[in-house]
Structure formats: structure tokens, C-alpha cells
Amino acid sequence: xxxxxxxxxxxxxxxxxxxxxxxxxxxxxxxxxxxxxxxxxxxxxxxxxxxxxxxxxxxxxxxxxxxxxxxxxxxxxxxxxxxxxxxxxxxxxxxxxxxxxxxxxxxxxxxxxxxxxxxxxxxxxxxxxxxxxxxxxxxxxxxxxxxxxxxxxxxxxxxxxxxxxxxxxxxxxxxxxxxxxxxxxxxxxxxxxxxxxxxxxxxxxxxxxxxxxxxxxxxxxxxxxxxxxxxxxxxxxxxxxxxxxxxxxxxxxxxxxxxxxxxxxxxxxxxxxxxxxxxxxxxxxxxxxxxxxxxxxxxxxxxxxxxxxxxxxxxxxxxxxxxxxxxx
Amino acid sequence: xxxxxxxxxxxxxxxxxxxxxxxxxxxxxxxxxxxxxxxxxxxxxxxxxxxxxxxxxxxxxxxxxxxxxxxxxxxxxxxxxxxxxxxxxxxxxxxxxxxxxxxxxxxxxxxxxxxxxxxxxxxxxxxxxxxxxxxxxxxxxxxxxxxxxxxxxxxxxxxxxxxxxxxxxxxxxxxxxxxxxxxxxxxxxxxxxxxxxxxxxxxxxxxxxxxxxxxxxxxxxxxxxxxxxxxxxxxxxxxxxxxxxxxxxxxxxxxxxxxxxxxxxxxxxxxxxxxxxxxxxxxxxxxxxxxxxxxxxxxxxxxxxxxxxxxx
Ligand SMILES: Nc1ncnc2c1ncn2[C@@H]1O[C@H](COP(=O)(O)OP(=O)(O)O)[C@@H](O)[C@H]1O
Ligand SMILES: [Mg+2]
Numbered sequence: 291x292x293x294x295x296x297x298x299x300x301x302x303x304x305x306x307x308x309x310x311x312x313x314x315x316x317x318x319x320x321x322x323x324x325x326x327x328x329x330x331x332x333x334x335x336x337x338x339x340x341x342x343x344x345x346x347x348x349x350x351x352x353x354x355x356x357x358x359x360x361x362x363x364x365x366x367x368x369x370x371x372x373x374x375x376x377x378x379x380x381x382x383x384x385x386x387x388x389x390x391x392x393x394x395x396x397x398x399x400x401x402x403x404x405x406x407x408x409x410x411x412x413x414x415x416x417x418x419x420x421x422x423x424x425x426x427x428x429x430x431x432x433x434x435x436x437x438x439x440x441x442x443x444x445x446x447x448x449x450x451x452x453x454x455x456x457x458x459x460x461x462x463x464x465x466x467x468x469x470x471x472x473x474x475x476x477x478x479x480x481x482x483x484x485x486x487x488x489x490x491x492x493x494x495x496x497x498x499x500x501x502x503x504x505x506x507x508x509x510x511x512x513x514x515x516x517x518x519x520x521x522x523x524x525x526x527x528x529x530x531x532x533x534x535x536x537x538x539x540x541x542x543x544x545x546x547x548x549x550x551x552x553x554x555x556x557x558x559x560x561x562x563x564x565x566x567x568x569x570x571x572x573x574x575x576x577x578x579x580x581x582x583x584x585x586x587x588x589x590x591x592x593x594x595x596x597x598x599x600x601x602x603x604x605x606x607x608x609x610x611x612x613x614x615x616x617x618x
Numbered sequence: 619x620x621x622x623x624x625x626x627x628x629x630x631x632x633x634x635x636x637x638x639x640x641x642x643x644x645x646x647x648x649x650x651x652x653x654x655x656x657x658x659x660x661x662x663x664x665x666x667x668x669x670x671x672x673x674x675x676x677x678x679x680x681x682x683x684x685x686x687x688x689x690x691x692x693x694x695x696x697x698x699x700x701x702x703x704x705x706x707x708x709x710x711x712x713x714x715x716x717x718x719x720x721x722x723x724x725x726x727x728x729x730x731x732x733x734x735x736x737x738x739x740x741x742x743x744x745x746x747x748x749x750x751x752x753x754x755x756x757x758x759x760x761x762x763x764x765x766x767x768x769x770x771x772x773x774x775x776x777x778x779x780x781x782x783x784x785x786x787x788x789x790x791x792x793x794x795x796x797x798x799x800x801x802x803x804x805x806x807x808x809x810x811x812x813x814x815x816x817x818x819x820x821x822x823x824x825x826x827x828x829x830x831x832x833x834x835x836x837x838x839x840x841x842x843x844x845x846x847x848x849x850x851x852x853x854x855x856x857x858x859x860x861x862x863x864x865x866x867x868x869x870x871x872x873x874x875x876x877x878x879x880x881x882x883x884x885x886x887x888x889x890x891x892x893x894x895x896x897x898x899x900x901x902x903x904x905x906x907x908x909x910x911x912x913x914x915x916x917x918x919x920x921x922x923x924x925x926x927x928x929x930x
Contacts (some may be wrong), residue, residue: 400832
């Protein structure tokens with residue numbers, strides 16, 4: 291972490307994002323802070339609806355228009371505050387410096403354009419090169435993600451590809467310009483185990499050879515164990531625990547994290563989803579006072595229902611937002 | 619693709635027969651007697667009877683229709699009762715100008731309507747969106763002839779900017795173009811409102827889709843996202859709408875041609891009906907029906923071409 295602290299690729303500071311809904315404006319993430327160094331991987335885990343995707347969309351400034359809005363905080367990329375860039379400057383960052391692989395592979399590609407044209411378009415948005423060269427690069431990208439028969443796939447339309455192939459096309463598209471940071475939102479959900487392993491291996495390679503930073507959002511704790519340098523655990527729009535992967539796995543502090551990790555040994559056998567923590571996902575419009583998790587927390591005390599615990603160091607870089615966590 | 623064409627052509631056959639039959643019936647129940655028109659005033663009853671027999675007016679309706687159908691299939695649409703010229707010949711002179719007028723009207727309406735609709739969608743909720751949507755409602759509720767009369771009043775008579783009577787020659791001549799401007803924009807303006815509204819609706823829906831976000835994530839400019847990715851997928855409903863509006867376009871063509879003295883099929887239809895020119899009126903109805911079917915065939919083809927999932 292020391293070299294990353296000196297010159298972090300991405301530093302998110304106290305980010306707060308809201309979304310306008312029929313029932314009013316709803317704060318969906320608050321006080322989210324983390325760092326990703328070059329060549330490092332940060333995994334974000336948490337139940338669905340906890341704000342993982344909104345966090346990544348906020349970084350890219352691709353929140354749903356016009357409902358989504360960054361309310362506070364900064365996203366510093368190589369020292370530049372992305373929240374302060376003009377739309378035009380932000381466009382040059384997207385797809386070139388930072389790429390994103392969205393969660394839904396079936397709908398992420400435009401049905402009326404060929405795979406080849408959608409790939410080359412991503413390239414031509416940022417680089418000057420001839421059509422033949424762009425096509426060759428697109429072909430290379432498809433090979434890289436292990437698409438069978440890539441030549442014919444270039445001229446195919448999305449509906450002619452399986453879900454897994456489409457997901458790989460989306461990944462190839464994101465990697466085409468060799469981004470410095472890749473945000474991958476559950477990128478391997480539609481893939482079978484062998485292909486998933488192949489994609490993760492590709493991410494690892496790019497991390498090592500190009501120093502690509504990786505934010506990996508995943509439900510699969512096996513993948514976290516395998517890929518992560520650092521982990522943040524989100525609950526109801528907040529980071530409740532953060533730290534190096536080994537420390538989080540060996541000494542989880544927050545009762546929510548403990549719940550998530552509870553069945554980890556079995557997870558690898560089941561190739562499992564995130565284990566279920568008893569209770570229901572909170573309604574962001576009506577969050578309880580105090581710690582958002584206290585209604586579900588088996589260890590909750592009176593204080594937890596009154597005061598919001600902030601992230602505090604428990605040991606080294608390992609931080610947790612829980613009144614019960616021992617202070618460093 | 620081929621299947622679409624064949625389907626459309628097969629559907630066209632009963633439609634055409636139906637159109638011919640309705641046109642046939644309308645003119646039968648019309649109060650005026652073609653024999654009396656031909657014979658002129660003061661004709662003797664004997665002359666009228668002979669004429670009726672000659673024209674086949676004394677036979678049962680269905681038999682007359684069958685005979686008519688048979689002749690139409692052989693390309694014989696009869697002779698004008700008024701000037702004795704073969705109907706097909708008169709129609710062939712009138713078809714060109716009508717085709718030209720409708721094409722130019724679409725060339726005005728489609729780009730303008732789509733551009734306004736897209737602009738309104740992108741500027742959703744701002745004043746420019748409201749202005750576009752309000753004027754498209756105003757345009758919708760204003761009858762075509764009102765627009766035509768206003769255009770003649772100001773651009774033609776008051777400011778003397780453009781000619782408004784008749785056709786000025788082929789479109790590749792300056793006078794041809796000048797004479798086309800007012801009729802084409804008048805006719806096109808009927809469609810601008812509906813096209814703009816449909817484009818806006820379709821565009822707003824498409825703009826929320828995942829692949830639009832993917833396009834933005836690549837770093838494409840907003841203009842490219844809207845004009846390439848969003849518009850292309852928002853077009854099919856717009857194209858369908860144009861097909862559905864083809865009837866208004868044809869009806870509008872009849873009115874526009876009459877007001878601007880445009881020598882087309884619509885004007886021919888009006889004068890034939892007004893003068894009880896039975897065969898001529900039937901011929902014009904046939905041509906208008908065929909144009910309706912052709913417009914819809916083109917709409918189907920464009921629709922297929924726009925969506926690769928149907929194309930293949
Ligand atoms: N377009 C939207 N409109 C309204 N609410 C949204 C929208 N997108 C996300 N949300 C809300 O924001 C919260 C966080 O969502 P998200 O970041 O997608 O969760 P996840 O962790 O599963 O990726 C959820 O409660 C969700 O209901
Ligand atoms: Mg998500």
C-alpha cells in the first residue's frame with residue numbers, strides 16, 4: 291500500500307450520490323472513500339442494492355440522466371479531480387483512461403450494429419488509425435478474451451452471440467484502448483467456470499504487464515480471495531469495512547462482514563453467490579438512525595441505534611465502521 | 619426480406635380488389651347519371667337508353683364489377699366520359715407530378731420531423747422541448763388546407779416570394795424547384811408534427827437503455843451517441859408511423875394539388891368526381907390506392923433494413 295499511497299491511480303473521497311425517484315431525492319451512497327493503486331485490485335462486495343454500481347457510475351460520471359447527481363466528494367484520477375472536469379474532458383477519460391464493464395451483458399451492446407463496428411468505434415473515439423488497422427486491433431481483442439472464430443464474429447450482430455460471448459465482447463471493448471483503470475461490475479456472472487478463469491487470468495496479466503488498476507465488483511468470495519489486494523464491504527450505501535484482503539478474511543470486524551464470510555469455506559465448493567445474511571435489505575428512503583445495520587445485527591447495543599459509527603482503523607490499513615470493533 | 623415483400627404483395631391483392639369495388643360502388647350510388655352527362659341536356663329517353671346499354675349501365679352491379687375488373691387487369695381503364703381520352707393516358711401524365719410532390723413532401727417532413735423530435739428529446743423539459751411539442755400540437759390540429767391558404771396568402775400573394783399556381787416544369791429546372799416549394803412544404807407540414815412527436819417518444823425510451831450507456835462509456839461525443847446509437851434504434855416506430863400516416867399524405871395530396879393547381883392525380887380525381895367522369899374517377903382511386911400500398915411496402919422494407927434481427 292505504501293507505493294500506492296504516494297501516487298494512487300484513483301482516490302475516491304467522501305463521495306455522496308443521490309438519485310431522484312418518484313418519492314423524492316434519495317441518497318444512495320454516502321461518505322464512500324477508497325483508493326486503487328496502479329497494478330492493484332480492489333474488490334467491492336455487498337448485497338445487491340448497496341450501491342456498488344452507483345459508485346462505479348459516479349466515478350465514470352455516467353449516472354442515469356437526469357435523475358442521478360454527485361452531491362459531494364471527489365474522484366481524483368492521477369491527481370485530476372474528475373468531478374470538476376468538463377463533459378468534453380471527461381469524454382477523453384472514458385474508454386481511454388478508465389473503462390467500465392457493465393453488469394448486464396445481454397443489453398450492453400447496440401442490437402443494430404455489428405460487433406466489429408462497435409469495437410472499432412471504441413478505438414476510433416480515442417486513437418487515430420485506419421479502418422484496416424482498427425479491425426485488426428478489434429480482432430486481437432476478441433482473441434484475447436477467447437471468443438471462438440473471432441473473424442466471423444466481427445461481422446455478426448449481438449443477437450447472434452450467446453450471453454457469455456456478448457459479455458466477452460463487452461470486456462474486449464473495455465480493454466481495447468488499454469485503460470489505466472478498469473471497473474468491472476460483476477463481469478463474469480454470465481460466464482462458465484473455465485471462461486471465467488480465462489478472463490480473470492487476462493485481468494491479472496494486464497495488471498502485471500500494464501500496471502492496470504482494477505475495481506472488481508463481485509458476489510463471488512472465491513474470486514475476491516483469488517484476485518483482491520484490497521476489499522471494501524458496502525452496506526446501505528456506506529463502506530462498513532475496508533482493508534487488505536487477508537486481514538478482512540482472517541479478522542473481519544464488522545458483524546455484517548462476519549455474516550458474509552460466515553460460510554466462506556463452503557462457498558468455494560458451491561461456487562457460491564454471496565451468502566445470505568439474515569434480515570432484509572434496508573430501504574434507503576427510510577434508513578434507521580445510528581448504524582444502518584443495527585436492525586439486523588445480532589450484537590447490536592443501544593448506542594448502535596443512536597450514533598452512526600465511522601470507519602476507524604482496527605489494525606494497520608484495516609478499518610471498520612462498528613462500535614464493537616477494537617480500536618487500533 | 620424477400621418473405622416480407624411477398625407477404626406484403628399477397629396482402630395487397632385483396633386490398634386492391636376491395637378498393638376497386640368501393641370506388642365502383644361509390645360512383646354507382648352517386649346521384650348523377652353518367653349517360654345523362656354524356657348525352658348532354660335535352661337528350662331523348664331513347665338516346666339515354668342506348669347510351670346506358672353501351673356503357674353497360676343496365677347490367678347487375680356484380681356483373682358490371684366483374685367486367686370492370688377484367689378490363690382493369692388487361693390495363694384498360696376505359697375512356698374519359700368528358701374528353702374521350704383513354705383514362706390510362708391521362709393518369710400517366712398526372713402520376714409523375716403527384717409522385718414528385720409526395721416525394722418532396724416526405725423529403726421535407728422526415729428530416730425536419732426527426733430533427734425536431736430528437737432535439738426535443740435531448741432537451742427534454744427545457745423551453746425548446748416545450749416550444750417544439752406545442753407547435754407540433756398546433757400543427758396537428760390545423761387542417762392542411764388552412765396551412766396551404768396561409769402559405770399562399772403570405773409567401774405567394776403578400777410577399778410575392780414564391781409561385782403558387784401549377785407546376786413549373788421538371789425538378790431539375792429552377793422554375794420547377796420554385797413551384798415545388800410551397801406545395802411540398804404545405805403537404806409535408808401535415809407529417810412534421812406526428813413524426814416529431816413519435817421521434818421524441820421513441821428517443822426518450824432508447825436514451826435510457828443500457829447500450830446507450832455503453833456508447834457513452836466508450837467516450838463517444840453526445841452528438842454521436844444521439845445521432846448514431848439512439849436515433850438508429852429509435853427510427854423503426856417512426857417509420858411505422860409514416861406508413862400509418864400514408865393515408866393522410868394521400869388525402870393531403872388531393873387537397874394540396876387542388877389548392878395549388880398542381881397537375882396531379884389528386885386534382886384529376888376531384889375534377890372527375892365533380893364532373894361525374896365515372897371511369898376517370900375510378901382510375902384515380904386505383905392509382906391512389908396503389909400509391910398507398912407502395913408507400914407501405916417501402917416502409918416495410920426500410921423497417922427490415924433498420925433492424926438486423928428481421929433482416930437476416
Ligand atoms: N435508476 C435508478 N433509479 C432509482 N433508484 C436507483 C437507480 N439505480 C439504482 N438505484 C438505487 O440505488 C441503490 C444502489 O443501487 P446499485 O448501485 O445498483 O446497487 P448494487 O450494489 O446492486 O450495484 C439501490 O437501492 C437502487 O434501488
Ligand atoms: Mg449492481
